[in-house]
Amino acid sequence: MAVTSRIAKENGTDTGKGNGYGYQKKAFADGHYTMDVSGLAAANHGPGDITVDQGVLADGTHMYTETRFGSIGIDTIGGEAALHLVTDSNSGRLRVDDAFDAAHQVKLGNLGDLSFDFLVQSADRTDVIPVIRLTIDADGNLATTNDRVDLVFEWAYQGKGAVPQGSWQHADLSGDNWIAWEHTYAPSQNLDTAGNFQALSVWESAAGFTPTGGIHVDANSIVLGWQIADGSGNGINSMYLDHLHVGGQAINFA
Numbered sequence: 370m371a372v373t374s375r376i377a378k379e380n381g382t383d384t385g386k387g388n389g390y391g392y393q394k395k396a397f398a399d400g401h402y403t404m405d406v407s408g409l410a411a412a413n414h415g416p417g418d419i420t421v422d423q424g425v426l427a428d429g430t431h432m433y434t435e436t437r438f439g440s441i442g443i444d445t446i447g448g449e450a451a452l453h454l455v456t457d458s459n460s461g462r463l464r465v466d467d468a469f470d471a472a473h474q475v476k477l478g479n480l481g482d483l484s485f486d487f488l489v490q491s492a493d494r495t496d497v498i499p500v501i502r503l504t505i506d507a508d509g510n511l512a513t514t515n516d517r518v519d520l521v522f523e524w525a526y527q528g529k530g531a532v533p534q535g536s537w538q539h540a541d542l543s544g545d546n547w548i549a550w551e552h553t554y555a556p557s558q559n560l561d562t563a564g565n566f567q568a569l570s571v572w573e574s575a576a577g578f579t580p581t582g583g584i585h586v587d588a589n590s591i592v593l594g595w596q597i598a599d600g601s602g603n604g605i606n607s608m609y610l611d612h613l614h615v616g617g618q619a620i621n622f623a
């Protein structure tokens with residue numbers, strides 16, 4: 370089934386009726402809106418990452434999935450339709466990417482909200498929830514691309530103990546000032562080493578931060594999009610994610 374998406378009401382249940390273009394403009398007016406995303410599905414139970422272009426969404430952003438030894442879908446749990454990530458083995462690797470269009474690209478210092486709800490149904494590990502990665506142009510000059518990095522937010526580095534399982538939880542990465550580390554692309558390296566873990570407030574400050582062996586990120590870096598990630602190395606798990614807020618964009622998987 371193809372992905373469908375629509376700009377929903379900012380609060381309450383979207384009945385799907387009476388929300389014409391006029392309402393969509395209203396929803397966009399303050400820069401904050403909720404978009405329902407339905408029909409997202411991708412599965413690959415073999416080795417080798419398979420990338421699928423899931424198309425341009427109603428808000429102009431562009432969604433992709435990557436799958437290996439697992440599946441991505443939207444299922445209902447606890448009465449809420451949500452993104453469902455299932456890995457088959459410790460080699461399972463799942464990604465949902467959303468690339469921002471020019472209207473959504475925002476300076477890191479102006480990002481604001483970064484939060485989501487999650488439910489871990491089952492997991493081999495007790496220190497893993499869906500990982501959020503912000504894709505960043507570090508120097509804020511889109512004409513140069515060898516400075517693209519990800520800021521990676523993982524539960525295991527927050528000092529929050531074991532992940533609660535079986536119930537919906539809220540992760541407020543901006544409000545709780547989550548710690549993130551940097552992944553660089555040129556060359557590809559994970560700078561998740563001592564001294565390179567910094568709180569979001571540091572990365573997005575005017576002074577910013579330069580990881581050892583990495584690239585300087587600060588308030589003027591530009592957020593190019595986001596990624597939800599599960600694995601590899603996470604064992605077998607079944608996890609749900611919903612109500613992802615990245616700046617003015619909120620996604621309700623429906």
Ligand SMILES: [Ca+2]
Nearest residue numbers: 450611621622
């Ligand atoms: Ca939902």
Ligand SMILES: [Ca+2]
Nearest residue numbers: 506510511513
């Ligand atoms: Ca650049």
